[in-house]
Amino acid sequence: MKNYTHTTIPVRTLASGQILNIDVFRFEGDPSVPSAYIQSGMHGAELQGTAVIDFLIRFFTDHPPKGTVTLVPAANPYALNNKTGEYTQGRFDPTYGDNWNRLYWDALNNEDGIDIENLVKTIRSDAQNSIQKILRHELTRKLEQQLQKPLTEMGYGRKLALTLQRMAVEADSVLDLHCASHSVRHVYAPEYARQTVRYLNIPYVLFIPNLFAGAMDEAVFCPWWTLSQKLSVPCPVEAYTIELGNQEAYSAKDARGDAMGIINYLVHRGTCDPIKPKGRDSAESLFACRLQDxxxxxxxxxxxxxxxxxxxxxxxxxxxxxxxxxxxxxxxxxxxxxxxxxxxxxxxxxxxxxxxxxxxxxxxxxxx
CATH class of the missing domain: 2.40.50.100 (RNA polymerase II/Efflux pump adaptor protein, barrel-sandwich hybrid domain)
Known part of the structure; x- marks a missing residue:
């Protein structure tokens, strides 16, 4: 019996009249428990993340998470379909050259974005609502305003990014699954997540600063990080870009190991129950590099x-x-x-x- 909802969101109409959709799988959990949002395939040639999310769907069907988990296995169907010969040319918009993962909305540095100083004042004067509730409400409101703009005022890439960002803003943990040419598995992590990143069991880590450059992880953590610094409190939301090896590669066998690392991380975040039999708790050692290096x-x-x-x-x-x-x-x-x-x-x-x-x-x- 399915314990999740499967919905589709239309994201683009092609010249032929065909409509491209993204699939969204949602395991509803206890709203008082930390939630997670996981997507893959923003760049079309990044196939391994889809294998990982397929494993997670099957795993959570048998082992329901405590908190809500939202899974998007192929976030950019247009990029996935962008083939030249045998190869998937899905990293950049073929018409305008934009990197698909540099089109997310900056909530802090826009005229119609969030006024962080006013938000700090609101939080300090509001004893009834938590930081999470206040900022998440404001982020949701602002993103919905962006999505309500006419299609004549935004390109496909921007609308897609806003659609995905709107789903991600509800989560306490956001994992954006990618691949990188020919590469070893590695992860981009915010500097404040030095302790928790090791639970992903990925031995190569790039620590990135609180600077927005258009990517999903930055779009998620920058507002929370900035607000947390101003209030001198721990940052409650984490976001990562996880690079799962080579692009154009697909391995169901490797996906199990990748997925178990994610599940292990979600256990430590409180979203999932402990795994039985328990696997490796965290990477024995991490090679950590600052983005500037x-x-x-x-x-x-x-x-x-x-x-x-x-x-x-x-x-x-x-x-x-x-x-x-x-x-x-x-x-x-x-x-x-x-x-x-x-x-x-x-x-x-x-x-x-x-x-x-x-x-x-x-x-x-x-x-x-």
Whole structure:
């Protein structure tokens, strides 16, 4: 027997008249218990998150969560359908070039956004309602105002982002599942979540500051983080971007491990009951890097590339990371760095142009 609701939300009408929808699975729980919102596939080629959410649907059907959990397995159907040959070209809007994950609404830095100083005064004078209730009500009201604007005033990407953000604003934990070219699993976490991020069981963490750059996690945590700082209280809402390995890859087997890490995190957030049999409680050690120390390495030339190292390993300074053949018969060019690093993301094609993002690396890190 199903213990969840499955609804669809129309998000775009195509030239053919076909309507694209997003599926929303909602497990209703105790409203006094922390809730969660999990989505995947904002970039079309990010397939592994859909496998993870499929596992979560089946798991929560047999093991209902204590709190409400909302799951969106394919957040951007238009991007998923954007194919060129065998490949899914779904990271950017094919018409305007926008990154789909940079179109969320900034609740704090808009003329029609939230006045955080007035909100602080309201909270301090309101003994009846909690911080969560007051800010969530205000965020919900403002997002609904944005969604009520005519379609002639917003593009598809913006409307989609607002639709997803409106669902996410109701949750205490927001997990946005992505993939990144050829990469090791890693997570973007707000700096205040140093203790709880380890329960996701992902060993590579990027700690990001309270700055909005258009992504879902920032759209969620920036208002809460800012308000918490002004009131000198712990931040009650957490949001993460979780990178589940390579784009264009799908593995139901790997999805179980990914999902169990998420479930373990939700147990520690109070949304789920403890897992039986209990798995690993948290990552034994985390390699943590600040966003400012996460470096993009660009290809110094065009050609055919062979990487000399694997993602996730520590590479000593001056050791080759990649070798590029510019032309057959020419001398090969070795790419190395003057500092130790941990490669996290590699360019996914062996054929590359000069100036593409060859690698992303931790240039400095701490072991937690």
């Amino acid at each position: 996460y470096k993009t390495i660009y290809s110094p030339t065009g050609g055919l590339c062979e990487f000399s190292t694997v993602t996730g390993g520590i590479v000593p300074a001056q050791e080759p990371l990649a070798v590029i053949l510019t032309k057959a018969g020419n001398e090969k060019i070795s790419v190395a760095l003057p500092y130790d690093c941990i490669p996290i993301v590699q360019y996914s094609s062996a054929a590359l142009h000069q100036g593409v993002e060859l690698l992303k690396v931790f240039s400095k890190w701490e072991v937690m």
